[in-house]
Amino acid sequence: MNGQSLSVLVAGGAGYIGSVTVAGLIRAGHKVTVLDNFSHGFRAAVHPESRLVRGDISDAVALQDACSGGIDVALHFAAFIEVGESVADPSKYYTNNLARAIRFFDLLRENGVFRLVFSSTAAVYGNPESVPIRENAPLQPVNPYGWSKRLVEQLLTDYDRAYGFRSVALRYFNAGGSDGDYGESHHPESHLIPLILNAARNGTPIKVFGNDYPTRDGSCIRDYIHVRDLAEAHILAARHLYAGGESDAFNLGTGRGYTVLEVIETAERVTGKNIERIITERRPGDPPSLVASPDKAREVLGWRENLTGLEEIVESAYDWKRKFPEGYGDDHD
Numbered sequence: 001m002n003g004q005s006l007s008v009l010v011a012g013g014a015g016y017i018g019s020v021t022v023a024g025l026i027r028a029g030h031k032v033t034v035l036d037n038f039s040h041g042f043r044a045a046v047h048p049e050s051r052l053v054r055g056d057i058s059d060a061v062a063l064q065d066a067c068s069g070g071i072d073v074a075l076h077f078a079a080f081i082e083v084g085e086s087v088a089d090p091s092k093y094y095t096n097n098l099a100r101a102i103r104f105f106d107l108l109r110e111n112g113v114f115r116l117v118f119s120s121t122a123a124v125y126g127n128p129e130s131v132p133i134r135e136n137a138p139l140q141p142v143n144p145y146g147w148s149k150r151l152v153e154q155l156l157t158d159y160d161r162a163y164g165f166r167s168v169a170l171r172y173f174n175a176g177g178s179d180g181d182y183g184e185s186h187h188p189e190s191h192l193i194p195l196i197l198n199a200a201r202n203g204t205p206i207k208v209f210g211n212d213y214p215t216r217d218g219s220c221i222r223d224y225i226h227v228r229d230l231a232e233a234h235i236l237a238a239r240h241l242y243a244g245g246e247s248d249a250f251n252l253g254t255g256r257g258y259t260v261l262e263v264i265e266t267a268e269r270v271t272g273k274n275i276e277r278i279i280t281e282r283r284p285g286d287p288p289s290l291v292a293s294p295d296k297a298r299e300v301l302g303w304r305e306n307l308t309g310l311e312e313i314v315e316s317a318y319d320w321k322r323k324f325p326e327g328y329g330d331d332h333d
Contacts, residue, residue, distance in 0.1 A: 012077030014041025019182040021231040042328035057104035067111035073238040086145035097148035115241040120169040132293040168237040173223040173253035176313040183320030185327030210282035219260035221289040223253035226307035236301040253292025
């Protein structure tokens with residue numbers, strides 16, 4: 001273990017990135033309480049060495065229970081993440097991702113917790129003017145999901161100024177891979193790597209949304225980061241806040257981009273299977289390229305991405321898929 005052991009509250013610790021982060025925290029010697037209402041998380045994804053409190057982030061009784069032993073830093077993963085759904089049902093996203101977040105932060109303050117690591121997203125940048133994207137790029141989301149995260153970031157800035165509620169916002173690019181028994185299981189699945197692996201397993205085609213972008217093969221370019229490296233950034237952010245570090249926002253990516261077709265080709269190499277492509281129309285709002293500049297996280301947090309290759313990410317995801325072919329199933333409770 002490096003440094004002092006912290007007591008950490010992980011809201012959404014039964015989800016994909018939350019569960020991997022919990023595993024990393026426990027490996028590093030920290031004490032973890034998971035708070036989850038299991039609307040999207042899975043009971044099987046809760047680390048056996050964590051303390052589980054079942055409840056919503058807006059539930060005062062659950063928060064009091066979760067914070068009863070004293071919490072040094074809270075990590076907030078409890079949000080809805082589907083862009084298309086946010087466009088179809090913005091009320092759902094603003095209610096959960098914004099209104100409940102406000103309640104959560106206020107309950108944390110009431111329980112003496114004034115440090116938070118927030119799960120944000122590259123979607124706060126919208127269609128970027130240039131790549132790689134730096135943290136000072138314009139924040140101009142193009143969908144309700146991105147706006148819900150952007151508004152929480154602004155809220156946290158105001159909470160720091162008014163209440164001394166310090167936070168780190170981590171703007172994820174594309175997470176992939178697994179960590180032992182903890183991997184990616186969504187119902188329905190919408191993320192590219194697990195969709196491709198499902199296609200390889202089932203012998204079904206994968207849709208490619210557009211092949212006429214101004215990229216090297218016409219398909220969109222995205223920055224893929226291993227979920228274990230993503231988890232490590234949360235641990236470093238928690239230590240940063242506990243040590244008195246200032247509120248800030250950081251990109252989490254590798255600085256390298258891969259096209260959709262390159263990801264499919266990588267999955268073919270990893271699985272040894274041919275994967276049929278179906279080219280369809282572009283999705284509205286999909287930028288040609290989203291690639292992070294991770295320099296700030298490296299400089300301020302001391303973060304280093306150790307599992308950086310796309311093949312390593314896909315292999316890790318494939319290993320988990322073979323171990324858990326049906327994911328966590330429907331065991332949300």
